[in-house]
Amino acid sequence: MAGEKKGLQLLDLWVSPFGQRCRIALAEKGLPYEYLEQDLGNKSELLLRSNPVHKKIPVLLHDGRPVCESLIIVQYIDEAFPGNAPALLPADPYARAQARFWADYVDKKLYDCGTRLWKLKGEAQQQARKEMLDILRTLDAALGDAKFFGGEAFGFADVALAPFTAWFLTYERHGEFSVEKECPRLAAWAKRCGERESVAKTLSSPEKVYEFVGVLKKRFGIE
Amino acid sequence: MAGKEDLKLLGLPLSPFVISVRMALNMKGVSYEYVDEDLSNKSELLLKSNPVHKKVPVLIHNGKPICESLVILQYVDELFAGRSILPTDPYERATARFWAAYAGDKLFAAWYGMVTAQAEEDRAEKVKETLAAIEHMEAAFAKCSGGSAFFGGDSIGYVDIVLGAFLFWFEAVRRVDGLEIINASRTPLLAAWAERFGGSVEAKEAVPVTKVDLAVQYINKYRPPATAAAN
Numbered sequence: 001m002a003g004e005k006k007g008l009q010l011l012d013l014w015v016s017p018f019g020q021r022c023r024i025a026l027a028e029k030g031l032p033y034e035y036l037e038q039d040l041g042n043k044s045e046l047l048l049r050s051n052p053v054h055k056k057i058p059v060l061l062h063d064g065r066p067v068c069e070s071l072i073i074v075q076y077i078d079e080a081f082p083g084n085a086p087a088l089l090p091a092d093p094y095a096r097a098q099a100r101f102w103a104d105y106v107d108k109k110l111y112d113c114g115t116r117l118w119k120l121k122g123e124a125q126q127q128a129r130k131e132m133l134d135i136l137r138t139l140d141a142a143l144g145d146a147k148f149f150g151g152e153a154f155g156f157a158d159v160a161l162a163p164f165t166a167w168f169l170t171y172e173r174h175g176e177f178s179v180e181k182e183c184p185r186l187a188a189w190a191k192r193c194g195e196r197e198s199v200a201k202t203l204s205s206p207e208k209v210y211e212f213v214g215v216l217k218k219r220f221g222i223e
Numbered sequence: 224m225a226g227k228e229d230l231k232l233l234g235l236p237l238s239p240f241v242i243s244v245r246m247a248l249n250m251k252g253v254s255y256e257y258v259d260e261d262l263s264n265k266s267e268l269l270l271k272s273n274p275v276h277k278k279v280p281v282l283i284h285n286g287k288p289i290c291e292s293l294v295i296l297q298y299v300d301e302l303f304a305g306r307s308i309l310p311t312d313p314y315e316r317a318t319a320r321f322w323a324a325y326a327g328d329k330l331f332a333a334w335y336g337m338v339t340a341q342a343e344e345d346r347a348e349k350v351k352e353t354l355a356a357i358e359h360m361e362a363a364f365a366k367c368s369g370g371s372a373f374f375g376g377d378s379i380g381y382v383d384i385v386l387g388a389f390l391f392w393f394e395a396v397r398r399v400d401g402l403e404i405i406n407a408s409r410t411p412l413l414a415a416w417a418e419r420f421g422g423s424v425e426a427k428e429a430v431p432v433t434k435v436d437l438a439v440q441y442i443n444k445y446r447p448p449a450t451a452a453a454n
Contacts, residue, residue, distance in 0.1 A: 053325065053359055062314070065314060067314070067317045067321075068321055069320075069321055069324065072317050072320045072321055072324070073317075075316075075317070075320070076313055076314070076316070076317040079313040079316060079317075080313040080314070093298055093301040093302040094284075094287060094289070094298070096297070096298070096301065097289045097294050097295075097297070097298040100291070100293075100294045100297065101289075101290055101291055101294050104291055104293075104294065105275065138275060
């Protein structure tokens with residue numbers, strides 16, 4: 001294909017927690033890349049060509065070859081640059097399985113439930129609120145008293161969940177609860193993650209996320 | 224390492240997710256105890272081993288549970304020596320992971336929606352989605368196989384067993400509805416692959432022919448009585 005760019009490019013949207021996973025992983029590994037902000041209302045030729053199946057961000061391009069799906073991208077970053085510490089997945093197969101399980105759990109549950117929480121009203125919103133508390137409590141219990149989901153080291157499951165900490169404020173305001181009160185260990189973990197440079201530099205501020213959701217709500221005609 | 228491992232797999236007779244795990248364990252030549260679960264009466268062991276999702280497959284290794292089929296497949300591949308299930312090259316691994324996830328999520332959702340749809344309108348919509356998903360898998364095969372016999376190249380690999388575990392279900396649908404999900408004119412590469420995969424040791428070991436009959440029975444449960452009787 002003509003003019004394949006050498007190196008790493010990330011097709012992304014500034015507020016996307018999925019894109020932020022990739023940015024955190026790249027930062028953790030000290031890997032330079034070109035960030036290409038996408039307009040999802042008017043998708044670029046490059047995006048459509050790179051992710052014809054889902055037409056979504058994030059997409060990582062490595063020497064022009066696309067990798068799609070955020071968790072697959074994070075694993076790719078880990079495996080394609082083995083010389084760059086830290087390893088995001090641990091060496092032990094069982095620990096790897098646990099990391100993958102919890103990353104998958106976040107993928108399956110959190111974003112969809114969060115969306116229902118701010119989009120819906122009445123009984124449906126109450127149901128979403130109940131589910132959200134259940135999800136956060138499950139994550140809190142899985143973390144337990146460990147420093148990170150990966151144990152002592154910040155790893156794959158932490159990368160998968162960290163961007164969503166910027167959405168906690170939005171969930172709290174729509175669900176009328178406090179993460180600190182309901183899931184103190186998770187709240188403390190969120191603070192610890194936020195102290196990492198890769199996370200601090202990547203995450204949108206919680207107020208900016210809340211503002212973004214407000215714009216979406218207006219667009220959908222939700223009060 | 225060789226030697227007796229304590230392996231137990233909790234499953235369901237017709238679950239393609241369970242069957243793909245069985246294929247992987249067989250490929251590694253690892254012996255395990257298999258237990259069929261009754262989803263209307265889940266065992267103590269299942270609930271204890273997978274409290275989060277309460278689903279199968281669950282692999283219990285030396286008492287420690289591993290859940291979610293794709294997580295289990297990668298665990299089995301990384302833990303046990305012998306044939307590689309995932310490719311070794313990082314980009315090929317990313318591609319294989321993408322298509323395995325696509326088959327397990329999008330293709331499965333469309334196809335299961337098709338099987339369980341009550342209204343003809345809904346069924347027609349799901350048929351469209353299923354066929355569209357299979358078209359994507361056809362393109363995937365061209366990309367992954369690089370002209371070889373399987374998604375995994377010369378030998379069966381990750382995407383082969385994930386998609387391959389669906390084949391007996393597709394055959395059941397063909398018998399009940401006359402619909403060919405993988406069709407030689409629409410998706411020639413997949414049609415040829417399906418023949419090769421179906422004839423493989425991996426497929427025959429994990430999917431005895433009786434499974435097609437059981438799958439036919441399952442599909443007929445969702446059909447109005449008159450149609451079911453005709454089959």
